[in-house]
Amino acid sequence: MATNNQNKxxxxxxxxxxxxxxxxxxxxxxxxxxxxxxxxxxxxxxxTKYIEAAMRxxxxxxxxxxxxxxxxxxxxxxxxxxxxxxDCRGELRSVLExxxxxxxxxGHRLPVIDGINLNRKGxxxxxxxxxxxxx
Numbered sequence: 001m002a003t004n005n006q007n008k009x010x011x012x013x014x015x016x017x018x019x020x021x022x023x024x025x026x027x028x029x030x031x032x033x034x035x036x037x038x039x040x041x042x043x044x045x046x047x048t049k050y051i052e053a054a055m056r057x058x059x060x061x062x063x064x065x066x067x068x069x070x071x072x073x074x075x076x077x078x079x080x081x082x083x084x085x086x087d088c089r090g091e092l093r094s095v096l097e098x099x100x101x102x103x104x105x106x107g108h109r110l111p112v113i114d115g116i117n118l119n120r121k122g123x124x125x126x127x128x129x130x131x132x133x134x135x
Contacts, residue, residue, distance in 0.1 A: 046116060047100070053114035054096055060088060074111045075099055
């Protein structure tokens with residue numbers, strides 16, 4: 001059962017992804033370029049396997065308006081829709097990639113899928129805004 005904070009976190013991730021959507025391909029390109037420069041082929045393969053495993057767990061529904069809706073239950077907030085099933089699947093994969101990269105950047109704990117753990121040992125604490133405590 002998701003807690004209220006987990007729901008807020010998932011909604012926050014979705015809003016950040018929506019705001020970054022225009023820049024997301026550039027972010028992914030920079031990420032892949034960085035991995036290649038560091039010689040992190042094993043990490044890239046692990047990320048690819050993680051994405052493929054998560055996509056195998058995706059659920060799709062045909063909505064009343066004729067569009068398809070897809071979601072990955074293990075990845076809270078990773079959901080998309082498209083005019084056709086393949087459009088929905090492609091958009092969901094893109095959302096998942098952004099969800100993973102943003103989650104890693106913000107220090108969120110990602111779910112372990114098919115035994116693949118992308119979480120770093122000693123990862124930094126999640127980033128949260130702090131409210132002003134002055135009365």
